[in-house]
Amino acid sequence: DAGITQSPRHKVTETGTPVTLRCHQTENHRYMYWYRQDPGHGLRLIHYSYGVKDTDKGEVSDGYSVSRSKTEDFLLTLESATSSQTSVYFCAISERQIGVTEAFFGQGTRLTVV
Amino acid sequence: KQEVTQIPAALSVPEGENLVLNCSFTDSAIYNLQWFRQDPGKGLTSLLLIQSSQREQTSGRLNASLDKSSGRSTLYIAASQPGDSATYLCAVEVRGGGSEKLVFGKGTKLTVNP
Numbered sequence: 001d002a003g004i005t006q007s008p009r010h011k012v013t014e015t016g017t018p019v020t021l022r023c024h025q026t027e028n029h030r031y032m033y034w035y036r037q038d039p040g041h042g043l044r045l046i047h048y049s050y051g052v053k054d055t056d057k058g059e060v061s062d063g064y065s066v067s068r069s070k071t072e073d074f075l076l077t078l079e080s081a082t083s084s085q086t087s088v089y090f091c092a093i094s095e096r097q098i099g100v101t102e103a104f105f106g107q108g109t110r111l112t113v114v
Numbered sequence: 115k116q117e118v119t120q121i122p123a124a125l126s127v128p129e130g131e132n133l134v135l136n137c138s139f140t141d142s143a144i145y146n147l148q149w150f151r152q153d154p155g156k157g158l159t160s161l162l163l164i165q166s167s168q169r170e171q172t173s174g175r176l177n178a179s180l181d182k183s184s185g186r187s188t189l190y191i192a193a194s195q196p197g198d199s200a201t202y203l204c205a206v207e208v209r210g211g212g213s214e215k216l217v218f219g220k221g222t223k224l225t226v227n228p
Binding site (some may be wrong): 041043050056090094107 | 221
C-alpha cells in the first residue's frame with residue numbers, strides 16, 4: 001500500500017467550528033488531492049496541490065482552504081463547518097513516472113457536522 | 115468539462131458468472147484511465163491503469179479495455195467470486211494548466227451471491 005495516512009479517521013464537530021484534516025505521505029509524490037465522497041455524487045475534487053505552496057481549486061472548493069508547507073503534508077481546513085460538509089474525505093497522491101500517472105488513496109476521514 | 119458515467123449503478127450476479135462493467139467519458143482527450151475498487155467504509159484500491167496509447171490491461175481475473183475514440187472503457191471480471199463484491203469506480207486523468215486531475219464516475223456497486 002502507498003504510504004498515505006489521514007488523520008483523524010473520524011471526527012464529529014459542531015456547526016461553525018473550524019476543522020483541519022491532515023494527509024501525510026511517505027512517497028515523496030508531487031501531486032496531492034482532497035476529495036469528498038457523498039451518496040449520489042461520487043468523488044468530487046475539493047483542492048489539489050502540485051508542489052509545496054502550489055495549490056489550486058477543484059470543483060467544490062467553496063468553504064474549504066488548503067495548505068502545503070512540506071512535500072509530505074497536505075492540510076484541508078473547513079474554516080466554519082456546516083452540515084453540508086458532513087462527508088467522507090479522501091486524500092490522494094500521484095506522481096508522473098515515464099509519462100504515466102497513477103493515483104493512490106488514503107483510507108478516508110469520516111466527518112460529521114452536527 | 116469532462117464527465118464520466120458508469121452503467122449500471124448496481125449489479126447483482128451469481129457466483130461464477132463473467133461480467134462487464136462499463137465506463138464512458140465525454141472528452142476523448144484523456145491521458146490515462148484507472149479502475150479502482152472500494153470496499154464499504156474503506157479507501158480506494160487501484161486495480162488497473164490503462165495508458166491512453168494502450169487498448170487493454172490485464173491483472174489476474176480482471177481485464178480492462180479502453181477505446182478513446184468512442185469514449186468507453188470496460189472492466190471484465192471472469193469467474194466472479196463473493197469476495198469481488200465491492201463498488202468499482204473508473205477515473206480518467208485530464209491535464210491542463212500544468213495540473214493533473216482525476217475525474218471519477220459514480221461507480222458500479224457489484225454484489226456476487228454465493
